[in-house]
Amino acid sequence: MSTDRELDTLLAEASGVRDAELPELPAEFLAALRTGADEPASVLAARQLADDARRARGRRRPSRKVLVRAGAGVLAVAAAWTTAVVVDTQGAERSPEAIPAPPSAEPTELPIDPAGGLTLLAAGAVTFPYSVDPEPEGLTPYLTRVGGLESFGTVDPVAYRALYRSAEDLGFSFSIASRDPRIPRPGVFEASPYTAEEIDERGATSVGGRPADFVRATFDEPDCRYAPSTPTQEEEPEEVCSTAYAELFWQRDDGQWVAMYGQGDRYGDETALVEVAEAIVDRPQPVQLQFELSPENWEVSGYESLSNLSLVDRADPTSLTERISVSLQERWRGERDPEDAARGMADGNPIEQVTVHGRPAALVSVPDHCADPAEGRRMWNLWAQFADGPQFLLQAPDTLTREDVLAMAEGLSYTP
Known part of the structure; x- marks a missing residue:
C-alpha cells in the first residue's frame, strides 16, 4: 500500500489485466494525437490518465502534488514490468506493479534460458x-x-x-x-x-x-x-x-x-x-518483503513494505531493463491461480509449470518492451505463492537464467 501521494499505485491495479479487458482509448485523446497537437504524446497521455483518475475516484481528492511523468519513447508501448507514466496523487494505495505487455512477438517453443546468468549472493536485510x-x-x-x-x-x-x-x-x-x-x-x-x-x-x-x-x-x-x-x-x-x-x-x-x-x-x-x-x-x-539472494553488485531500488520490492544493477541504476521486481498480488482484486494470471502476461509465449515454495507456479519468458527491439531482449515473469501466504509476481531481465529466477523466488520471504 502506497504512501502519501502516489498513483504509482493506481497503475498497480493494472497488474494482471488482460488486453481484452482494457477500455477503448478516449476519442479526444486519439483525436489529439492524430491532429498533431503541440504537446508531446507523453504529456497528452499523462493528462488523460489524470483526467480518468479524477473521474474514477469521485470523492478521492488530488494530493498537493499531481505528478505527471513519462519516459521518452516508453509511453507508446507500456512496458511489461515498468511504469511508463506516473500520476502522483495523495492517498493512492498501491505502487506500480506489472502492466501487461501488448501482443507482439511470435510464440517460442520453450521458455528462453540464456547462457551464463549472474552470480547470486546472500542479500542483506532491507x-x-x-x-x-x-x-x-x-x-x-x-x-x-x-x-x-x-x-x-x-x-x-x-x-x-x-x-x-x-x-x-x-x-x-x-x-x-x-x-x-x-x-x-x-x-x-x-x-x-x-x-x-x-x-x-x-x-x-x-x-x-x-x-x-x-x-x-x-x-x-x-x-x-x-x-x-x-x-x-x-x-x-x-x-x-x-x-x-x-x-x-x-x-x-x-x-x-x-x-x-x-x-x-x-x-x-x-x-x-x-x-x-x-x-x-x-x-x-525492517520491511515485510525480503530477498535472501541478490545478484552481485545489485542493490535495492525501491519498495513498499506490504506490496513490492525492486533491485537494480549498481552499474546502471536508472536502466528500465536491468531491474528485478517482486510484487504481492492482493486476493480481493481477484487473482487466485498463478497459471491463469501468467496467461494474461504471456504475450503468446508458452508457460512452464514449476514449483516454488512447495506450491505450483508459472514461468514465462516474454519480449522486453523497454529494450531496443534490435537487441532482442527478453524478460522473465514468474507467478508463484508463499506457503499459506499471498501470491506474488517476480519479474527479471534475461541476464538471469531460469535457474537464477527460481533460486531468487525460493529465497523470497514475506512477514505479515
Missing part, C-alpha cells in the same frame, strides 16, 4: 531508515522508498515515505528527501488537495527548534481512502473518510526536507503534526 518513537497507537505503518529513476533527463532523488493509518483513522504520512517537496521538478504539474476557500489557516511554527510552515484546511466534501488491508484478505477494504486536513514542511539539521500530511480528527491540525514530527527518529525498521 530496512526503512526512520521510525516514530513512541509508535502511534492503533495505526499500521506502510513504508516506502521511491526515486532513483531517470525522467526528463534527470534522476529523481531518493525519498523515504511512511503512512500510518487504521480502519477508523486516516492518520498521517511523512516523506523525507533531499529537496523541498514544494518546489516542482522539471516536467511536473502540481495541484493542491484543497482550494483557497477551504484553507482555515496558513502560518509558521517550529519542529525541534527548526522553522516550519503549515496549512490547515477543511474540505467541502469528505476525502475517502482505503483502510489498511493485507494481501490475503478476500474482501475489498472499507473506506475511511474525513474533511479535516493539515500539512507541515521543514528542513532537518542534516539538510533533508520533511513533508508531513495529516487527516481526520486526530491528525488534521498542525499541533498534532508537530508532536509526531518531533517523534521521528533515525532508527531503521
Whole structure:
C-alpha cells in the first residue's frame, strides 16, 4: 500500500489485466494525437490518465502534488514490468506493479534460458531508515522508498515515505528527501488537495527548534481512502473518510526536507503534526518483503513494505531493463491461480509449470518492451505463492537464467 501521494499505485491495479479487458482509448485523446497537437504524446497521455483518475475516484481528492511523468519513447508501448507514466496523487494505495505487455512477438517453443546468468549472493536485510518513537497507537505503518529513476533527463532523488493509518483513522504520512517537496521538478504539474476557500489557516511554527510552515484546511466534501488491508484478505477494504486536513514542511539539521500530511480528527491540525514530527527518529525498521539472494553488485531500488520490492544493477541504476521486481498480488482484486494470471502476461509465449515454495507456479519468458527491439531482449515473469501466504509476481531481465529466477523466488520471504 502506497504512501502519501502516489498513483504509482493506481497503475498497480493494472497488474494482471488482460488486453481484452482494457477500455477503448478516449476519442479526444486519439483525436489529439492524430491532429498533431503541440504537446508531446507523453504529456497528452499523462493528462488523460489524470483526467480518468479524477473521474474514477469521485470523492478521492488530488494530493498537493499531481505528478505527471513519462519516459521518452516508453509511453507508446507500456512496458511489461515498468511504469511508463506516473500520476502522483495523495492517498493512492498501491505502487506500480506489472502492466501487461501488448501482443507482439511470435510464440517460442520453450521458455528462453540464456547462457551464463549472474552470480547470486546472500542479500542483506532491507530496512526503512526512520521510525516514530513512541509508535502511534492503533495505526499500521506502510513504508516506502521511491526515486532513483531517470525522467526528463534527470534522476529523481531518493525519498523515504511512511503512512500510518487504521480502519477508523486516516492518520498521517511523512516523506523525507533531499529537496523541498514544494518546489516542482522539471516536467511536473502540481495541484493542491484543497482550494483557497477551504484553507482555515496558513502560518509558521517550529519542529525541534527548526522553522516550519503549515496549512490547515477543511474540505467541502469528505476525502475517502482505503483502510489498511493485507494481501490475503478476500474482501475489498472499507473506506475511511474525513474533511479535516493539515500539512507541515521543514528542513532537518542534516539538510533533508520533511513533508508531513495529516487527516481526520486526530491528525488534521498542525499541533498534532508537530508532536509526531518531533517523534521521528533515525532508527531503521525492517520491511515485510525480503530477498535472501541478490545478484552481485545489485542493490535495492525501491519498495513498499506490504506490496513490492525492486533491485537494480549498481552499474546502471536508472536502466528500465536491468531491474528485478517482486510484487504481492492482493486476493480481493481477484487473482487466485498463478497459471491463469501468467496467461494474461504471456504475450503468446508458452508457460512452464514449476514449483516454488512447495506450491505450483508459472514461468514465462516474454519480449522486453523497454529494450531496443534490435537487441532482442527478453524478460522473465514468474507467478508463484508463499506457503499459506499471498501470491506474488517476480519479474527479471534475461541476464538471469531460469535457474537464477527460481533460486531468487525460493529465497523470497514475506512477514505479515
